[in-house]
């Protein structure tokens with residue numbers, strides 16, 4: 001297997017059954033859910049587009065019959081979870097990012113004594129929040145999530161972007177009022193620099209590699225899955241879930257949430273052949289102590305959201321006994337899925353978001369195959385067109 005990793009050959013690694021660790025409970029999940037429920041009026045007030053979902057950061061699930069045909073799905077039915085359309089931040093990083101920053105704002109307001117159980121009161125204290133700083137490192141989409149919600153509340157926010165972050169994501173963040181610092185190094189280097197800068201300034205650091213708030217926020221998607229399977233009348237079918245994976249925070253949180261609320265779900269992660277950080281960590285059991293560079297891989301992939309060299313320290317050990325496996329996928333395959341998905345279903349996503357579609361070819365079983373579309377709503381039209389053209393050049 002290590003040979004396939006080094007040679008960048010796509011393959012499925014099947015995880016050994018192992019005992020699960022339980023640092024988070026159903027109660028932690030319920031708490032996060034109740035928190036986000038209480039902030040629905042706030043979100044509808046500051047982001048009118050969330051009125052459509054009654055202030056919930058939630059996405060649709062539905063079948064993709066045309067894509068299913070185009071992929072010649074070996075078995076079962078193809079469905080997608082549309083996190084590419086999540087309100088405001090347009091990616092899988094929205095649920096966790098919003099939960100963490102809103103929770104931080106509420107905690108500060110309580111400490112300051114101006115919070116009396118009404119989230120809308122936060123809006124009257126922009127001057128206070130402007131004196132507080134939030135810092136985050138990102139390959140792009142976490143930065144958008146944290147940057148947008150923080151700036152909306154009034155926080156001073158700095159986003160440390162790795163070399164793989166796209167120019168349009170940086171521009172959009174600056175437009176929203178965030179400060180963007182760019183790094184020539186990879187994601188791990190940006191995280192280290194951000195952590196140091198934050199320590200020096202005494203700012204609040206949103207740590208995608210360790211934060212329990214981000215993790216529980218991501219996990220909330222599991223509630224949506226259960227409800228939507230029932231609405232679609234497919235709750236009795238076997239369920240295979242395919243999640244594109246970078247450091248592992250977002251897919252890890254969702255896998256964790258599903259393991260509590262819907263243990264029958266079989267979860268797989270998908271990583272680029274050029275940056276299989278979580279797979280390498282789990283395979284060697286070294287988790288965040290090994291980098292893809294250590295086995296000669298560049299970590300450079302056009303799936304910018306997944307362009308990380310090292311796994312989150314939180315996630316690797318927590319995925320033991322919780323996921324069925326991890327597979328790798330080539331950049332060209334993701335690009336071809338971007339194009340096919342657009343041509344068959346008219347859906348626009350970014351390359352990282354497509355990695356789930358290879359899953360059913362490795363897992364040839366009956367049931368529902370749920371490809372998690374993880375980002376794309378904010379991609380500018382000309383950038384999306386360039387993805388289509390890149391594929392044509394292959």
Ligand SMILES: Cc1ncc(COP(=O)(O)O)c(C=O)c1O
Pocket residue numbers: 091092093139140141142244245246247248249250251252304305306350352353374375376
């Ligand atoms: C579009 C997209 N998909 C998937 C992921 C994976 O999330 P994580 O890095 O938490 O594994 C990201 C991360 O930014 C992303 O932007």
